[in-house]
Amino acid sequence: MLDLSYETPKPKVIAGAKHDWELVIGLEVHAQVASKAKLFSGASTEFGAEPNSNVAFVDAAMPGMLPVINEFCVEQAVRTGLGLNAEINLRSAFDRKNYFYPDLPQGYQISQLYHPIVGEGEILVDMGPGVARLVRVERIHLEQDAGKSIHDMDPNMSFVDLNRTGVALMEIVSRPDIRGPEEAAAYVTKLRQILRYLGTCDGNMQNGNLRADVNVSVCQPGQYEKYQATQDFSHLGTRCEIKNMNSMRFIQQAIDHEARRQIQILESGGEIVQETRLYDPDKGETRSMRSKEEAHDYRYFPCPDLLPLEIEQAWVNDIKASLPELPDAKRARFVSDFGLSEYDASVLTADAESAAFFEKVAEGRDGKLAANWVINELFGRLKKEDHDITDSPISPDYLGQIVGLISSGDINGKIAKDVFEIAYTSGRAPEEIVATEGMTQVTDTGAIEAAVDEVIAANPAQVEKAKQNPKLAGWFVGQVMKATGGKANPAAVNALVTAKLGL
């Protein structure tokens, strides 16, 4: 169950010349199924292969070739649906969407218009600790990707690469529940996070494995609430669709520019024409690509080469039983089991690998301290060197040893940083480093007291000043820490300095 105890963010409002406007956004995300083979052929989906080397006869639309459904891809769509709390349709069907394009040799794309495999679902979009919006998912359908036309390799010719032709995509369609550019980016971030937890899409946006068509409209305050109460779209403004966005930053910029363009037209008495637009990040504007096409323009009809897709509830149940713990549940558990803040819990659950790493560090130890070390020391260090958590030079077991040594009082926080540095760069075990390098914290009060006495005796002028200004006690603490090679227990030093100076 989703946690519904969050606060809902306000919609983004843009001030117009005449009155305020609110944004309404719906996203169609194309997520490439993490499958080694294509949706209807055994050809490889490997990225960056030699052009036209991963093309089966059926992908090239050779006459007489028949598509054969890839069961693994179907399973990933079901898995994704279950991960989004969605209805799974035991019977779905494939349709042909007809259009001409040089990189589409079939002359149609096989998709699922009338009977998608996944129905209504939902995504909780996080907008900060305790603030979230529940965005409804309308459907997920399976479809083929098209090939790639290359226009910039030769001044006189264009090329076609069919490697991507027939690769399985899940099109995940949201309801128009998203109310601002930041929310749209947060929606894509959350969806990508869930897909990666599920392992159904690798979410690599640079390689185009996850791209979004962004539908934007504007309306006057109060209109959206009417739409919500009735689900009647006539309360909303006419939308434009911005195609193929594969960067979070560009998604936000494009929405902002598109909303302002629409507001300007509406306020000067014009009408929005429903159309498909492209975002030009260099110019910072959207421009018209084609007028909006309707389903009948594509002459959709059931694909005669494929039987309706029937799956069994028992199979769906098996898939459901194999789902991993998902981000919302994991974050809530980290808050309750380890006493973490919402913020720390969401940083640690951003991806499944980081979460698993943290859990190993924290196992049987102080969870908050473990979170501090993973987030502040480890993540900071990994980021500096462009390392990924999966190739961290320090293992969770070793980072856990550092946390354990701090908790037991064997080392203080300052020495722990030195131990971390040695362990990180040498691969040695922290427990062994502390033992062999004599880095154990001095907690013996007698030894600390001797060091305090020495510092006080050597600095009579400072002692006089400190008596006037107790803040100077810190200077003595610093001197004692230095004299003990940073190994004294800081709390003990503090107490002794204060007592001996009579502060």
Ligand code: ADP
């Ligand atoms: P089509 O089939 O023509 O693409 P859909 O009804 O499937 O149209 O909607 C496509 C996307 O547009 C969905 O994500 C939906 O949420 C979004 N959408 C629909 N109406 C609006 C609107 N008025 N403003 C913003 N987005 C909208």
Ligand code: MG
């Ligand atoms: Mg659509």
